Amino acid sequence: MPIGSGWVPAPARWWPVLMAMNEFCGKPLSDSTLLTLMGELEGRISGSVHYDNVAPCFLGGIQLMLQENDIISQAVPGFDDWLWVMAYPGIKVSTAEARAILPAQYRKEDCIRHGRLLAGFIHACHTRQPQLAA
Template sequence: MIKIYAPASIGNINVGFDLLGAAISPKNGKLLGDTVTIKSNNTFNLNNTGKFAFQLPKNIKKNIVWKCWNHFCKIIGKKILISITLEKNMPIGSGLGSSACSIVATLVAINKFCNKPLNSRQLLYLMGVIEGEISGDPHYDNVAPCYYGGLQLIINENNYISQSIPFFKDWIWIVAWPGIKISTSSARSILPLKYDKKICIEHSRLLAGFIHASYTQQSKLALKLMKDIIAEPYRMQLIPNYLKIKKQVLNLGAINFGISGSGPTIFVICNNEIIAKNISKWLSKNYLKNNQGFVHICELDTKGTRIIGE
Protein backbone atom coordinates (compact mmCIF):
# COMPACT_ATOMS: atom_id res chain seq x y z
CA MET A 1 0.00 0.00 0.00
CA ILE A 2 1.19 3.52 -0.84
CA LYS A 3 -0.27 6.59 0.88
CA ILE A 4 0.66 10.06 -0.41
CA TYR A 5 -0.25 13.49 0.97
CA ALA A 6 -0.18 16.69 -1.11
CA PRO A 7 -0.46 20.11 0.60
CA ALA A 8 -2.63 23.10 -0.25
CA SER A 9 -1.05 26.06 -2.02
CA ILE A 10 -1.47 29.77 -2.65
CA GLY A 11 -1.18 30.74 -6.31
CA ASN A 12 -0.07 34.14 -7.64
CA ILE A 13 0.84 35.63 -4.21
CA ASN A 14 -0.35 39.00 -5.56
CA VAL A 15 2.75 39.94 -7.51
CA GLY A 16 3.26 36.75 -9.57
CA PHE A 17 0.14 35.98 -11.61
CA ASP A 18 0.54 32.37 -12.87
CA LEU A 19 4.25 32.63 -11.98
CA LEU A 20 4.46 32.30 -8.18
CA GLY A 21 3.04 29.71 -5.82
CA ALA A 22 3.62 28.65 -2.22
CA ALA A 23 2.77 25.42 -0.41
CA ILE A 24 1.25 25.95 3.04
CA SER A 25 0.67 23.98 6.24
CA PRO A 26 -1.26 24.98 9.38
CA LYS A 27 1.08 25.86 12.24
CA ASN A 28 -0.91 23.60 14.58
CA GLY A 29 0.29 20.55 12.66
CA LYS A 30 -2.98 19.65 10.96
CA LEU A 31 -2.86 18.45 7.36
CA LEU A 32 -4.41 20.82 4.83
CA GLY A 33 -4.50 18.93 1.56
CA ASP A 34 -5.57 15.71 -0.16
CA THR A 35 -4.42 12.15 0.45
CA VAL A 36 -4.29 9.32 -2.09
CA THR A 37 -3.90 5.65 -1.17
CA ILE A 38 -3.05 2.95 -3.74
CA LYS A 39 -3.27 -0.83 -3.44
CA SER A 40 -2.81 -3.65 -5.94
CA ASN A 41 -6.06 -4.90 -7.44
CA ASN A 42 -7.34 -7.17 -10.23
CA THR A 43 -9.03 -4.22 -11.95
CA PHE A 44 -9.07 -0.42 -11.74
CA ASN A 45 -11.18 0.85 -8.86
CA LEU A 46 -11.69 4.37 -7.49
CA ASN A 47 -13.13 5.29 -4.09
CA ASN A 48 -13.82 8.82 -2.89
CA THR A 49 -13.80 9.70 0.80
CA GLY A 50 -13.14 12.85 2.85
CA LYS A 51 -15.03 15.95 3.89
CA PHE A 52 -15.46 17.29 0.34
CA ALA A 53 -15.97 14.02 -1.55
CA PHE A 54 -19.58 15.07 -2.15
CA GLN A 55 -18.31 17.78 -4.52
CA LEU A 56 -16.71 15.25 -6.87
CA PRO A 57 -18.43 14.26 -10.14
CA LYS A 58 -20.46 11.05 -10.18
CA ASN A 59 -19.11 10.10 -13.61
CA ILE A 60 -15.79 8.37 -12.92
CA LYS A 61 -14.26 9.59 -16.20
CA LYS A 62 -14.78 13.17 -15.07
CA ASN A 63 -12.97 12.51 -11.81
CA ILE A 64 -9.51 14.07 -11.83
CA VAL A 65 -7.97 10.92 -10.32
CA TRP A 66 -9.28 8.83 -13.22
CA LYS A 67 -7.81 11.38 -15.66
CA CYS A 68 -4.43 11.11 -13.95
CA TRP A 69 -4.57 7.29 -14.11
CA ASN A 70 -5.63 7.36 -17.77
CA HIS A 71 -2.86 9.78 -18.80
CA PHE A 72 -0.25 7.76 -16.92
CA CYS A 73 -1.38 4.48 -18.49
CA LYS A 74 -1.11 5.99 -21.98
CA ILE A 75 2.41 7.26 -21.28
CA ILE A 76 3.75 3.90 -20.07
CA GLY A 77 1.72 1.94 -22.61
CA LYS A 78 -0.29 -0.34 -20.34
CA LYS A 79 -3.22 -0.28 -17.95
CA ILE A 80 -2.30 -0.28 -14.28
CA LEU A 81 -4.60 -2.47 -12.20
CA ILE A 82 -4.95 -0.69 -8.86
CA SER A 83 -7.46 0.43 -6.29
CA ILE A 84 -7.22 4.15 -5.55
CA THR A 85 -8.79 5.93 -2.61
CA LEU A 86 -8.92 9.72 -2.80
CA GLU A 87 -9.42 11.41 0.56
CA LYS A 88 -10.79 14.74 -0.67
CA ASN A 89 -10.14 17.17 2.17
CA MET A 90 -9.75 20.29 0.00
CA PRO A 91 -12.88 22.13 -1.20
CA ILE A 92 -13.20 22.40 -4.97
CA GLY A 93 -13.10 25.94 -6.34
CA SER A 94 -11.55 27.35 -3.17
CA GLY A 95 -8.44 28.98 -4.62
CA LEU A 96 -6.14 26.76 -2.54
CA GLY A 97 -5.00 24.42 -5.30
CA SER A 98 -7.65 21.77 -4.68
CA SER A 99 -7.27 20.21 -8.12
CA ALA A 100 -3.49 20.40 -7.80
CA CYS A 101 -3.63 18.46 -4.52
CA SER A 102 -5.52 15.60 -6.15
CA ILE A 103 -3.41 15.61 -9.31
CA VAL A 104 -0.05 15.71 -7.56
CA ALA A 105 -0.90 13.14 -4.90
CA THR A 106 -2.33 10.74 -7.50
CA LEU A 107 0.54 10.97 -9.98
CA VAL A 108 3.22 10.69 -7.31
CA ALA A 109 1.46 7.63 -5.85
CA ILE A 110 1.00 5.91 -9.23
CA ASN A 111 4.58 6.67 -10.27
CA LYS A 112 5.91 5.21 -7.02
CA PHE A 113 3.66 2.15 -7.38
CA CYS A 114 5.12 1.57 -10.85
CA ASN A 115 8.73 1.94 -9.63
CA LYS A 116 9.09 5.51 -10.91
CA PRO A 117 9.12 5.27 -14.72
CA LEU A 118 8.78 9.08 -14.88
CA ASN A 119 11.36 11.46 -13.45
CA SER A 120 10.36 14.55 -11.44
CA ARG A 121 10.40 16.90 -14.44
CA GLN A 122 8.23 14.54 -16.51
CA LEU A 123 5.83 14.20 -13.60
CA LEU A 124 5.58 17.95 -13.09
CA TYR A 125 5.00 18.51 -16.81
CA LEU A 126 2.14 15.99 -16.76
CA MET A 127 0.69 17.64 -13.64
CA GLY A 128 0.54 20.98 -15.47
CA VAL A 129 -1.09 19.42 -18.53
CA ILE A 130 -3.86 17.78 -16.48
CA GLU A 131 -4.33 20.98 -14.45
CA GLY A 132 -4.79 22.79 -17.77
CA GLU A 133 -7.64 20.48 -18.74
CA ILE A 134 -9.57 21.90 -15.80
CA SER A 135 -8.70 25.61 -15.99
CA GLY A 136 -8.30 25.95 -19.76
CA ASP A 137 -4.51 26.41 -19.97
CA PRO A 138 -1.59 24.41 -18.54
CA HIS A 139 -0.17 26.21 -15.52
CA TYR A 140 2.11 25.29 -12.67
CA ASP A 141 1.71 27.87 -9.90
CA ASN A 142 -0.21 25.36 -7.75
CA VAL A 143 1.15 21.98 -8.84
CA ALA A 144 4.82 23.01 -8.56
CA PRO A 145 4.73 24.19 -4.91
CA CYS A 146 2.35 21.36 -4.04
CA TYR A 147 4.87 18.88 -5.47
CA TYR A 148 8.17 20.43 -4.37
CA GLY A 149 7.09 22.55 -1.39
CA GLY A 150 8.20 26.06 -0.45
CA LEU A 151 7.94 29.09 -2.73
CA GLN A 152 8.20 28.30 -6.45
CA LEU A 153 8.87 30.57 -9.41
CA ILE A 154 7.47 29.18 -12.65
CA ILE A 155 10.04 29.28 -15.45
CA ASN A 156 8.44 26.89 -17.98
CA GLU A 157 11.33 27.07 -20.41
CA ASN A 158 12.33 23.73 -21.95
CA ASN A 159 13.56 21.51 -19.08
CA TYR A 160 13.17 24.28 -16.50
CA ILE A 161 9.57 24.27 -15.33
CA SER A 162 9.97 25.80 -11.86
CA GLN A 163 12.66 26.92 -9.45
CA SER A 164 12.57 27.24 -5.68
CA ILE A 165 13.25 30.75 -4.37
CA PRO A 166 14.00 31.97 -0.82
CA PHE A 167 11.14 33.07 1.43
CA PHE A 168 10.83 34.99 4.69
CA LYS A 169 10.68 32.58 7.60
CA ASP A 170 9.17 35.11 10.02
CA TRP A 171 6.07 35.63 7.87
CA ILE A 172 2.89 34.08 9.26
CA TRP A 173 0.33 33.20 6.59
CA ILE A 174 -3.42 33.13 7.22
CA VAL A 175 -5.85 31.59 4.73
CA ALA A 176 -9.60 32.04 4.98
CA TRP A 177 -12.05 30.14 2.78
CA PRO A 178 -15.61 31.46 3.20
CA GLY A 179 -17.30 28.20 2.25
CA ILE A 180 -18.38 29.21 -1.25
CA LYS A 181 -17.03 28.22 -4.66
CA ILE A 182 -15.48 30.16 -7.55
CA SER A 183 -14.41 28.05 -10.52
CA THR A 184 -10.92 28.67 -11.89
CA SER A 185 -12.22 28.94 -15.45
CA SER A 186 -14.78 31.59 -14.42
CA ALA A 187 -12.17 33.58 -12.52
CA ARG A 188 -9.87 33.48 -15.54
CA SER A 189 -12.59 34.46 -18.01
CA ILE A 190 -13.30 37.67 -16.09
CA LEU A 191 -9.78 38.95 -16.81
CA PRO A 192 -9.04 41.16 -19.85
CA LEU A 193 -7.71 39.50 -22.99
CA LYS A 194 -5.20 42.34 -23.37
CA TYR A 195 -3.43 44.65 -20.91
CA ASP A 196 -2.07 48.15 -21.42
CA LYS A 197 1.69 48.39 -21.97
CA LYS A 198 2.10 50.46 -18.78
CA ILE A 199 0.46 47.69 -16.74
CA CYS A 200 2.77 45.08 -18.28
CA ILE A 201 5.86 47.15 -17.52
CA GLU A 202 4.68 47.82 -13.97
CA HIS A 203 3.98 44.13 -13.39
CA SER A 204 7.47 43.25 -14.63
CA ARG A 205 8.98 45.82 -12.25
CA LEU A 206 7.03 44.49 -9.26
CA LEU A 207 7.80 40.83 -9.92
CA ALA A 208 11.49 41.38 -10.69
CA GLY A 209 11.83 43.51 -7.58
CA PHE A 210 10.10 40.90 -5.44
CA ILE A 211 12.43 38.15 -6.66
CA HIS A 212 15.43 40.40 -5.93
CA ALA A 213 14.09 41.23 -2.46
CA SER A 214 13.54 37.52 -1.76
CA TYR A 215 17.12 36.59 -2.64
CA THR A 216 18.55 39.52 -0.68
CA GLN A 217 16.11 38.93 2.21
CA GLN A 218 14.69 42.46 2.22
CA SER A 219 11.32 41.81 3.82
CA LYS A 220 10.06 45.40 3.79
CA LEU A 221 10.90 45.80 0.10
CA ALA A 222 9.24 42.49 -0.79
CA LEU A 223 6.05 43.53 1.00
CA LYS A 224 5.90 46.89 -0.80
CA LEU A 225 6.21 45.12 -4.12
CA MET A 226 3.54 42.48 -3.41
CA LYS A 227 0.81 44.21 -5.37
CA ASP A 228 -1.69 42.53 -7.68
CA ILE A 229 -2.36 44.78 -10.67
CA ILE A 230 -3.29 41.89 -12.99
CA ALA A 231 -6.10 39.94 -11.32
CA GLU A 232 -7.28 41.66 -8.13
CA PRO A 233 -8.86 44.72 -9.86
CA TYR A 234 -11.20 42.35 -11.71
CA ARG A 235 -11.59 39.34 -9.40
CA MET A 236 -12.44 41.37 -6.30
CA GLN A 237 -15.96 41.84 -7.71
CA LEU A 238 -16.45 38.07 -7.25
CA ILE A 239 -15.82 38.41 -3.49
CA PRO A 240 -18.51 40.35 -1.56
CA ASN A 241 -17.18 43.35 0.45
CA TYR A 242 -13.61 42.56 -0.61
CA LEU A 243 -12.22 46.08 -0.21
CA LYS A 244 -13.89 46.59 3.18
CA ILE A 245 -12.48 43.30 4.44
CA LYS A 246 -9.03 44.14 3.10
CA LYS A 247 -9.06 47.55 4.79
CA GLN A 248 -10.17 46.10 8.13
CA VAL A 249 -7.56 43.31 8.10
CA LEU A 250 -4.77 45.77 7.28
CA ASN A 251 -6.01 48.01 10.10
CA LEU A 252 -5.73 45.03 12.44
CA GLY A 253 -2.02 44.83 11.69
CA ALA A 254 -1.61 42.64 8.61
CA ILE A 255 1.44 43.43 6.46
CA ASN A 256 -0.06 42.06 3.23
CA PHE A 257 -3.40 40.82 1.91
CA GLY A 258 -4.60 39.25 -1.31
CA ILE A 259 -6.69 36.72 -3.20
CA SER A 260 -5.37 33.18 -3.10
CA GLY A 261 -5.30 31.89 -6.66
CA SER A 262 -8.69 32.39 -8.26
CA GLY A 263 -10.41 32.97 -4.90
CA PRO A 264 -12.61 33.13 -2.94
CA THR A 265 -9.96 32.19 -0.37
CA ILE A 266 -8.03 35.22 0.81
CA PHE A 267 -4.55 35.16 2.29
CA VAL A 268 -3.06 37.46 4.91
CA ILE A 269 0.56 37.89 5.96
CA CYS A 270 1.57 38.92 9.48
CA ASN A 271 4.83 39.00 11.42
CA ASN A 272 3.30 38.82 14.89
CA GLU A 273 1.50 35.81 16.39
CA ILE A 274 -0.89 37.86 18.53
CA ILE A 275 -1.94 39.92 15.51
CA ALA A 276 -2.33 36.73 13.48
CA LYS A 277 -4.66 35.25 16.10
CA ASN A 278 -6.73 38.45 16.26
CA ILE A 279 -7.10 38.59 12.50
CA SER A 280 -7.96 34.89 12.38
CA LYS A 281 -10.75 35.43 14.92
CA TRP A 282 -12.07 38.47 13.03
CA LEU A 283 -12.13 36.58 9.72
CA SER A 284 -13.89 33.62 11.35
CA LYS A 285 -16.69 35.95 12.46
CA ASN A 286 -16.86 38.24 9.44
CA TYR A 287 -15.70 36.37 6.33
CA LEU A 288 -17.05 32.85 6.62
CA LYS A 289 -20.45 32.29 4.99
CA ASN A 290 -21.30 28.87 6.40
CA ASN A 291 -20.01 26.15 8.72
CA GLN A 292 -17.93 24.56 5.97
CA GLY A 293 -15.68 27.60 5.75
CA PHE A 294 -12.38 27.71 7.63
CA VAL A 295 -9.51 29.92 8.73
CA HIS A 296 -6.00 28.54 9.26
CA ILE A 297 -2.86 30.21 10.59
CA CYS A 298 -0.10 28.72 8.45
CA GLU A 299 3.56 28.62 7.54
CA LEU A 300 5.11 27.64 4.24
CA ASP A 301 5.28 23.88 3.77
CA THR A 302 8.86 23.04 2.78
CA LYS A 303 8.29 19.28 2.41
CA GLY A 304 5.81 19.30 -0.45
CA THR A 305 4.15 16.02 -1.47
CA ARG A 306 5.20 13.11 0.71
CA ILE A 307 4.55 9.60 1.93
CA ILE A 308 2.55 9.41 5.14
CA GLY A 309 1.55 6.62 7.46
CA GLU A 310 4.93 4.90 7.54
Protein backbone atom coordinates in the same frame (compact mmCIF):
# COMPACT_ATOMS: atom_id res chain seq x y z
CA MET B 1 -9.89 25.11 0.36
CA PRO B 2 -12.83 23.97 -1.79
CA ILE B 3 -12.47 23.10 -5.46
CA GLY B 4 -13.03 26.20 -7.55
CA SER B 5 -11.63 28.45 -4.83
CA GLY B 6 -8.57 29.29 -6.88
CA TRP B 7 -5.88 27.37 -5.06
CA VAL B 8 -4.53 23.82 -4.93
CA PRO B 9 -7.47 21.47 -4.16
CA ALA B 10 -7.67 19.81 -7.57
CA PRO B 11 -3.97 18.83 -7.75
CA ALA B 12 -3.90 18.00 -4.07
CA ARG B 13 -6.37 15.20 -4.74
CA TRP B 14 -4.34 13.31 -7.32
CA TRP B 15 -0.65 14.19 -7.01
CA PRO B 16 -0.21 11.73 -4.11
CA VAL B 17 -1.60 9.00 -6.39
CA LEU B 18 0.97 9.79 -9.09
CA MET B 19 3.76 9.84 -6.52
CA ALA B 20 2.64 6.54 -4.99
CA MET B 21 2.44 4.89 -8.42
CA ASN B 22 5.89 6.22 -9.31
CA GLU B 23 7.31 4.96 -6.00
CA PHE B 24 5.66 1.56 -6.41
CA CYS B 25 7.16 1.19 -9.90
CA GLY B 26 10.70 2.03 -8.72
CA LYS B 27 10.66 5.77 -9.51
CA PRO B 28 10.92 5.63 -13.31
CA LEU B 29 9.64 9.23 -13.59
CA SER B 30 11.65 12.29 -12.59
CA ASP B 31 10.09 15.13 -10.60
CA SER B 32 10.09 17.19 -13.81
CA THR B 33 8.15 14.48 -15.66
CA LEU B 34 5.72 14.11 -12.75
CA LEU B 35 5.18 17.87 -12.71
CA THR B 36 4.48 17.84 -16.46
CA LEU B 37 1.91 15.07 -15.99
CA MET B 38 0.29 16.98 -13.13
CA GLY B 39 0.02 20.08 -15.32
CA GLU B 40 -1.63 18.06 -18.07
CA LEU B 41 -4.12 16.60 -15.60
CA GLU B 42 -4.83 20.07 -14.23
CA GLY B 43 -5.43 21.19 -17.81
CA ARG B 44 -8.09 18.53 -18.27
CA ILE B 45 -9.88 19.83 -15.19
CA SER B 46 -9.51 23.57 -15.80
CA GLY B 47 -9.41 23.71 -19.59
CA SER B 48 -5.76 24.73 -19.99
CA VAL B 49 -2.39 23.39 -18.89
CA HIS B 50 -0.92 25.58 -16.18
CA TYR B 51 1.35 24.90 -13.25
CA ASP B 52 0.54 27.72 -10.84
CA ASN B 53 -1.33 25.33 -8.54
CA VAL B 54 0.43 22.02 -9.12
CA ALA B 55 4.03 23.26 -8.81
CA PRO B 56 3.70 24.69 -5.27
CA CYS B 57 1.50 21.76 -4.24
CA PHE B 58 4.01 19.18 -5.48
CA LEU B 59 7.33 20.97 -4.96
CA GLY B 60 6.38 23.09 -1.96
CA GLY B 61 7.06 26.71 -1.15
CA ILE B 62 6.86 29.68 -3.48
CA GLN B 63 7.37 28.72 -7.11
CA LEU B 64 8.11 31.17 -9.93
CA MET B 65 6.39 29.89 -13.07
CA LEU B 66 8.83 30.08 -16.00
CA GLN B 67 7.85 27.51 -18.62
CA GLU B 68 10.96 28.40 -20.64
CA ASN B 69 13.86 26.23 -21.85
CA ASP B 70 12.18 23.09 -20.48
CA ILE B 71 12.08 24.61 -16.99
CA ILE B 72 8.56 24.77 -15.60
CA SER B 73 9.26 26.55 -12.33
CA GLN B 74 11.97 27.61 -9.95
CA ALA B 75 11.83 27.79 -6.18
CA VAL B 76 11.86 31.25 -4.61
CA PRO B 77 13.43 31.34 -1.15
CA GLY B 78 11.04 32.43 1.57
CA PHE B 79 11.61 34.08 4.91
CA ASP B 80 11.63 31.78 7.94
CA ASP B 81 9.87 34.30 10.18
CA TRP B 82 7.04 35.05 7.71
CA LEU B 83 3.66 33.41 7.99
CA TRP B 84 1.74 32.81 4.75
CA VAL B 85 -2.01 33.21 4.86
CA MET B 86 -4.64 31.99 2.40
CA ALA B 87 -7.93 33.84 2.34
CA TYR B 88 -11.11 32.26 1.00
CA PRO B 89 -14.00 34.66 0.28
CA GLY B 90 -16.64 31.92 0.37
CA ILE B 91 -17.36 31.81 -3.36
CA LYS B 92 -16.28 29.40 -6.08
CA VAL B 93 -14.90 30.60 -9.41
CA SER B 94 -13.44 28.17 -11.93
CA THR B 95 -10.19 28.97 -13.74
CA ALA B 96 -12.12 29.52 -16.98
CA GLU B 97 -14.56 31.89 -15.25
CA ALA B 98 -11.74 33.79 -13.56
CA ARG B 99 -9.90 34.24 -16.85
CA ALA B 100 -13.09 35.42 -18.56
CA ILE B 101 -13.40 38.18 -15.94
CA LEU B 102 -9.93 39.54 -16.70
CA PRO B 103 -9.58 42.32 -19.26
CA ALA B 104 -8.36 41.40 -22.75
CA GLN B 105 -5.72 44.13 -22.57
CA TYR B 106 -3.79 45.97 -19.88
CA ARG B 107 -2.29 49.43 -19.86
CA LYS B 108 1.44 49.52 -20.56
CA GLU B 109 2.02 51.36 -17.27
CA ASP B 110 0.30 48.56 -15.33
CA CYS B 111 2.42 45.89 -17.04
CA ILE B 112 5.62 47.81 -16.35
CA ARG B 113 4.68 48.32 -12.69
CA HIS B 114 3.76 44.65 -12.27
CA GLY B 115 7.09 43.55 -13.78
CA ARG B 116 8.99 45.97 -11.56
CA LEU B 117 7.22 44.81 -8.39
CA LEU B 118 7.63 41.12 -9.24
CA ALA B 119 11.32 41.59 -10.04
CA GLY B 120 11.79 43.50 -6.78
CA PHE B 121 10.06 40.77 -4.77
CA ILE B 122 12.10 37.96 -6.36
CA HIS B 123 15.33 39.92 -5.87
CA ALA B 124 14.43 40.65 -2.24
CA CYS B 125 13.73 36.98 -1.56
CA HIS B 126 17.07 35.90 -3.03
CA THR B 127 19.05 38.64 -1.26
CA ARG B 128 17.22 38.18 2.06
CA GLN B 129 15.68 41.67 2.27
CA PRO B 130 12.28 41.20 3.93
CA GLN B 131 11.47 44.95 4.00
CA LEU B 132 11.93 45.16 0.23
CA ALA B 133 9.90 41.98 -0.30
CA ALA B 134 7.03 43.29 1.81
